[in-house]
Amino acid sequence: MTTNVQNISKYPLLLLIGYLTLCLTVEAQEIRLSGAIVIDKTEVMSYSIAYQVDANNMLSGYSIGDLQGTEETKALIGGTYNPKDRTLIFEEKKIVSTQSETPVDEFCLMKVTGKFEKKGGTSIFTGKFDAFSSSNEVICASGTLVLMTEKDIDKLT
Secondary structure: OHHHHHHHHOOHHHHHHHHHHHHHHOOOOOEEEEEEEEEOOOEEEEEEEEEEEOOOOEEEEEEEEOOOOOOOEEEEEEEEEEOOOOEEEEEEEEEEEEOOOOOHHHOEEEEEEEEEEEEOOEEEEEEEEEEEEOOOOOOOOEEEEEEEOHHHHHHHO
């Protein structure tokens, strides 16, 4: 028994590297929210996000607009989550795929600010967004969004 302890104590750096590797390979839980965006109070479109939050409350993931529709578009998102007041702020950074025939440089990317609230035992994310395009010729809209987990959506149906 003493020999094993002595052997282990000879390799503290190796143990530390092994422990850190194990910690880094454990993936954060992916959170998926689905719902709809309302654009300028006139148009409704399906919208979902999937993201992970790191130890510093920074989030990264992707959004999908017009899910399974003719304009389905996937974008990378990044932002922050404040667990104290349950606010989520994120923005679409880059289009990674689209079914749309609109040129990617004419797309509007959203900046979203919202909050999680409990309503009837269901956690609902409600937020507002403004959208911006890299093209000066494109006028982008603003609006609202309502999202919840797929488990909570199933409870409602």
